[in-house]
Amino acid sequence: MDLPVNYNETHYTERRKVREEYVNLQRGKCCHCDYLLIGQPSPSIRSKVINRKLFPANFFKYPVHLHHNHDTGLTIGAVHNYCNAVLWQYHGE
DSSP, X not given: OOSOOBGGGSOHHHHHHHHHHHHHHTTTBOTTTOSXXXXXXXXXXXXXXXXXXXXXXXXXXXXXXXXXXXXXXXXXXXXXXXXXXXXXXXXXX
């Protein structure tokens, strides 16, 4: 699979395959905090308070998200859902 892909132009079923490809390329680690995606994010990430009201109801239902650039639509990598929330809330990503 050629990465990155345009998140906005990719069907959700294809996004799953893209996310899995990133997980493999990243050796199972989050591209933001570098902790294993099957576990919790790093303590420095978990220490950040998230305003859950800013996110859709099912945002935290799925543990691994596909991080992407909101300006270009291009995918960046696989991240913990909490890392994704931190990236958006604190860094506008």
